[in-house]
Amino acid sequence: MKIKCIAVDDEPLALEMLCSFIEQTSFLSLEAKFENAIDALAHIHRNEVDLIFLDIQMPDLSGMELARVLESNKYSSDTRIIFTTAYNQFAIEGYKVDALDYLLKPYSYEEFLKASTKAYQYFEKKAHTIPTSTEEKSQSYIFLKVEYQLVKVMLKDIIYVEGYKDYVKVHLVGKSSPLLSLTSLKNMEDLLPEQHFMRIHRSYIISLDHIESITRNTVNMGNTTIAVSDNYKETFLQFVNKWIG
Secondary structure: EEEEEEEEEOHHHHHHHHHHHHHOOEEEEEEEOOOOHHHHHHHHHOOOOOEEEEEEOOOOOOOHHHHHHHHHOOOOOEEEEEEEEEEHHHHHHHOOOOOOOOEEEOOOHHHHHHHHHHHHHHHHHHHOOOOOOOHHHHHOEEEEEOEEEEEEEEEEEEEEEEOOOOOOEEEOOOOOOOOOEEEOHHHHHHOOOOOOOOEEEEEEEEHHOOOOOOOOOOEEOOOOEEEEEHHHHHHHHHHOOOOOO
């Protein structure tokens, strides 16, 4: 699935960086770029647009004003917005117009990818029949940057994640070697749903679905035993108490 998107920013350097991020993301298709919201609005009126990466502070017509115009005139009920701005005071306003996400400048590709993945999950969900069960509605995958490509990783296949200084190792079911991704363990913690994953150590996040046995201080994941560090012991013991009933 390709998401048709446009980029809107009155700062040429910021616009070029945004376009570069879009072009290196396999599931995004850059249809057009604009340095002002008026030209962007004209394009949206004539063409199908799934996603707008939209700067907020622009002359003549601001990004927030464009969002309100789209919302009130219903040019496309399926068009979603990810705001980009240097000012965090617009976050609340952004959510009032149902923005999908909010990128605070200067943002990294990792942050951009996280917001874009949220968009991918939104549009993929809309493309299929609406599920009926809570389990089916929940997030089922994430995208990780591995070398020079984006890899779709199913959450059910993740056993545990091992964090290093500049990268993580994602240990997967049926794979003899872990997946190496240039991201932080903190970012992985944000990406993984807390109802299925738990951080138990400064260097480890585990899948609750793949726990085979536990003690008060360790977790056994197949042939791997992981210690629970003191900083995470209280949360872990709360889980243990629930697990043993």
